[in-house]
Amino acid sequence: MADNITIKLKGSKAAGAMLGAACGDALGWPNERIGKSKAPKQQGRLHDFRSWTRRSGGRFFPHEETIEAGEYSDDTQLILCLCRSLLKGEAWWDHFTQVELPFWSTYERGGGGATKRAVDSWLDGVAPWSSNRKPQDVKRYFDAGGNGVAMRVLPHILRLGEKEFPEVAANIFLDGVTTHGHPRALLGALAYGFALWAAFRKDSKLAYGELVEDLIKNAEVWSALPVPPAIEPEWKSQAERNLQGYAKLWESAKAEVLEYLDVCRTELAKGALSFDDDVLKKLQCFSKISGAGTVAAIAAVYLASRHAADPINGVVKAAFAIGSDTDTIASMTGSLLGCVNGSDWLSPVRQGIQDAPYIEKCASRLAGGQVDDKASIEPVRRTPLKNWLDNVAAAHDAMETRLPDRRKAKINRGPDQIGRSGKYKVEFLKLSTEDGQAIYINKISKGDFGGQPAQRQTTITSFMGKPSEDQRQPQPLPERLSFGPKLPVSSLEKSVRFYKGLLGLSVKKEAQDVVVFHQGLVLAPASYAKNFPGGGFRTLLYVEVADIPNRFKAIVENKVQVVTKLENWGQSTRRFFRCLDPDGNLIEVFEKQ
Numbered sequence: 275m276a277d278n279i280t281i282k283l284k285g286s287k288a289a290g291a292m293l294g295a296a297c298g299d300a301l302g303w304p305n306e307r308i309g310k311s312k313a314p315k316q317q318g319r320l321h322d323f324r325s326w327t328r329r330s331g332g333r334f335f336p337h338e339e340t341i342e343a344g345e346y347s348d349d350t351q352l353i354l355c356l357c358r359s360l361l362k363g364e365a366w367w368d369h370f371t372q373v374e375l376p377f378w379s380t381y382e383r384g385g386g387g388a389t390k391r392a393v394d395s396w397l398d399g400v401a402p403w404s405s406n407r408k409p410q411d412v413k414r415y416f417d418a419g420g421n422g423v424a425m426r427v428l429p430h431i432l433r434l435g436e437k438e439f440p441e442v443a444a445n446i447f448l449d450g451v452t453t454h455g456h457p458r459a460l461l462g463a464l465a466y467g468f469a470l471w472a473a474f475r476k477d478s479k480l481a482y483g484e485l486v487e488d489l490i491k492n493a494e495v496w497s498a499l500p501v502p503p504a505i506e507p508e509w510k511s512q513a514e515r516n517l518q519g520y521a522k523l524w525e526s527a528k529a530e531v532l533e534y535l536d537v538c539r540t541e542l543a544k545g546a547l548s549f550d551d552d553v554l555k556k557l558q559c560f561s562k563i564s565g566a567g568t569v570a571a572i573a574a575v576y577l578a579s580r581h582a583a584d585p586i587n588g589v590v591k592a593a594f595a596i597g598s599d600t601d602t603i604a605s606m607t608g609s610l611l612g613c614v615n616g617s618d619w620l621s622p623v624r625q626g627i628q629d630a631p632y633i634e635k636c637a638s639r640l641a642g643g644q645v646d647d648k649a650s651i652e653p654v655r656r657t658p659l660k661n662w663l664d665n666v667a668a669a670h671d672a673m674e675t676r677l678p679d680r681r682k683a684k685i686n687r688g689p690d691q692i693g694r695s696g697k698y699k700v701e702f703l704k705l706s707t708e709d710g711q712a713i714y715i716n717k718i719s720k721g722d723f724g725g726q727p728a729q730r731q732t733t734i735t736s737f738m739g740k741p742s743e744d745q746r747q748p749q750p751l752p753e754r755l756s757f758g759p760k761l762p763v764s765s766l767e768k769s770v771r772f773y774k775g776l777l778g779l780s781v782k783k784e785a786q787d788v789v790v791f792h793q794g795l796v797l798a799p800a801s802y803a804k805n806f807p808g809g810g811f812r813t814l815l816y817v818e819v820a821d822i823p824n825r826f827k828a829i830v831e832n833k834v835q836v837v838t839k840l841e842n843w844g845q846s847t848r849r850f851f852r853c854l855d856p857d858g859n860l861i862e863v864f865e866k867q
Contacts, residue, residue: 280477283616287474288432288641289634290612293620294589295353295428296627298604299346302593303384305600306347321586323626335718337691337700340831344626345714347384349605350633352426354711356449357636358679360433363645367504371396371452376654377678380663381705381713384601386565388418392453397656403455403512416516419458419527421570423450424466425602428609431470432640439471439495447500451509454567457520457527461497462567465489465531466606468496469575473613480614483542485579490535497528527568534558534572542579550577550591559598570599574606578614585611585619632710654678667701667717671778672820675705682708686821689775689828692723699723759813760796761859768856769797776828777817777863793817800857813859818866825863826851 304326323343331337355378359370375393382390392402392415400406402415423446430445446467450460472488473480489496499521513520537556541548553576554560558569574592581588588611592604611619617634624630659678666675671687688702698720705713763769770789773779783790789797795815819825826840829851837860838852849865 283477284435284474284641285638286616286618287613288637290615290617290620291428291432291470291474291609292353292612292633292637293617293624293627293630294585294608294610294612295605296346296350296608296630296633297620297623298589298593298606298608299349299601300344300627301589302600302602302604303341303345303347305594305596306384321590321623323623330716331700331718335693335698335700337693337716337718339702339716342628345383345628345712347601348382348386348389349425349602350628351378351381351383351385352389352422353428354633354636356426356429357640360429361639361644361646362651365651367448367452369651370449371401372399372651372653373679375452376656376659380659381715383714386420386422388415388420388459389422389453391415392418396452397654397659399653399655401506401509402453403451403506403509405508405512412512413516416455416513418454419456419462419567420454420565421459421462421567421599421602421606423454423459423463424567424571425606427463427467428470429640431467431474431613432637433643435471435474435641439468440498440500442467442471443496443498444500444502448502448504451505455509455513456517457524458530459567461524461527461531462569462571464496464500465568466571466574468492469571469578469610470613473578473610476614480579480582482582483539483579485575485610486535486538486542489575490532490539493528493532497524497531499524531568531572534568535575538572538576538579541576548580550580551595554595554598559595559603564597565599565602570603570606573598573603574610577603577607578610582611582614585615586622629711635710652678652680663715663717666703666705666715667719670780677705677707677713683713686824687775687778689832690771692771696723697721759794759815760798761813761815761857762798762800763855763857764800765856766797766799772834772855773797776832776834777825777861778819778821779817814862815855815859816862816864818864820866822849822851822863822865829853 300323301321304324325343326341328339328341329336330339355374356370359366359374362369376397378385379390379393379397391411395402395404395407395411403412405412427446427449430442430449434442434445443464446463447460450463454460469485469489473485517523534557537553541553541556554573557573557576558564558566559573563569577588577592581591589604589608592607593600595603627633662678666685669675669685671685673685675683675685677683683705686704686706688704690702691700693699698718701717701719703715703717705715707713766789770781770784773791773795774781779791779793779795781789782792787799822840829836835854836851837854838850840849840851842848843850843864850863852860852862855861
């Protein structure tokens with residue numbers, strides 16, 4: 275093992291590990307929690323990303339969300355949360371528990387139950403092991419042995435890869451206890467962290483099965499129970515009280531990992547006669563404990579060891595191991611293969627990975643030892659976070675907000691979904707941060723949505739309730755017209771959803787028999803047209819929008835009839851399209867100049 279690697283190789287490994295994690299996450303996420311009989315029939319290459327529909331909201335607020343090809347889940351989200359925290363230097367743990375994890379609760383995609391329960395505690399400023407919590411909640415925290423820790427440890431290796439492993443292990447342990455208390459979660463993270471650390475430090479090719487042998491030979495190094503000075507005495511006493519013999523459980527988890535490693539060694543010795551699915555089955559990847567930290571760690575180590583010379587295939591094997599925790603194991607496999615092979619192997623898929631430039635930038639900053647610890651930490655708490663989210667949901671499209679983590683972001687609105695019962699609404703928001711990350715928020719509101727909600731606010735306060743410097747002057751309302759078209763429609767509800775949700779107009783006044791928009795359009799019931807000779811009429815409306823590609827995409831996705839596809843107007847560079855509203859009226863949508 276080399277003590278130092280060249281700066282260029284270190285940068286390539288860091289980028290490869292981070293992108294490899296996101297790649298595996300995006301490939302495996304669509305296959306998570308589906309049975310083999312419902313496995314997707316792939317068209318084309320297996321490493322091509324695909325869009326899919328995710329069902330969310332549980333039994334009370336069921337709704338569907340479109341996940342675009344290449345988008346990642348909580349695995350990559352939490353890696354990035356940890357990256358930003360480590361860039362705070364010595365204050366990383368406070369930033370992670372007081373800012374990143376609480377804010378993550380608003381935009382998590384597929385987060386595990388243990389992590390979400392712990393984050394719910396941090397939202398109140400209380401550690402999940404605190405005696406101030408209900409005893410049953412503390413017990414659930416210490417019983418949490420899932421892979422939620424192992425899947426996010428990569429940034430520690432990129433930050434401290436040239437240090438000796440005990441120092442890295444102390445960080446991994448401190449990170450782990452923020453959400454999980456069981457040895458199976460923490461020891462699994464340490465074993466996987468050691469594999470990442472060993473691969474990251476190598477300046478030569480990885481031999482077949484070398485990672486497995488390294489872990490077996492160095493078991494006493496990665497399995498040592500860290501005792502970081504920063505760990506609270508209360509955590510130790512609560513661990514002993516709730517698990518009754520923590521050291522004994524730790525040794526049991528170690529024996530479990532060594533047993534899995536022995537399976538890997540035996541199977542790798544078979545060479546071509548070994549089949550990945552059979553090995554993953556022996557590693558419990560398809561069992562009830564498939565989400566355990568120890569299982570995911572060694573499954574990733576096995577796949578990376580076997581496919582070090584063909585990394586794309588290794589990630590694909592993990593992503594399509596239907597019945598296992600596909601996104602997490604594929605993400606962890608991708609990280610290891612990136613540490614082994616650098617970033618070149620990801621060239622065919624890099625462009626399709628969500629936020630790829632931002633992910634590479636985070637990797638570069640971590641590996642380069644950059645620290646941004648000047649800003650003070652402003653804890654994110656439950657009530658201010660809810661108020662911030664309400665303000666964002668009330669904002670107009672294309673407005674800017676300040677995130678709870680202090681970054682700026684632009685708001686992009688998708689079409690709302692009204693539940694079948696009409697008793698809840700889901701608002702789909704995409705926040706595009708100034709540094710290049712896409713954050714998706716699905717806000718569920720209860721109420722009577724047989725009609726439409728009141729108009730949206732036109733300004734957003736900053737997270738802490740005070741206007742940020744760039745928001746202290748109220749932003750003007752959309753231009754008000756003293757005249758405009760009055761349109762008879764068969765359904766006010768459907769038409770408001772079309773003009774407001776899809777085209778971005780804002781409601782000025784809403785009543786039972788009329789809806790008035792700030793932009794001048796007035797909607798009236800179809801019966802209104804009967805007051806005119808001839809019994810009715812149709813009209814053509816003209817609308818200007820700032821984000822015409824997204825508007826056109828929403829129109830198509832909602833199966834609105836398109837009359838003229840998105841194209842340039844005549845010889846100009848200005849784009850437009852035509853479509854029909856719910857009543858068949860012709861709408862010309864032009865790009866705002």
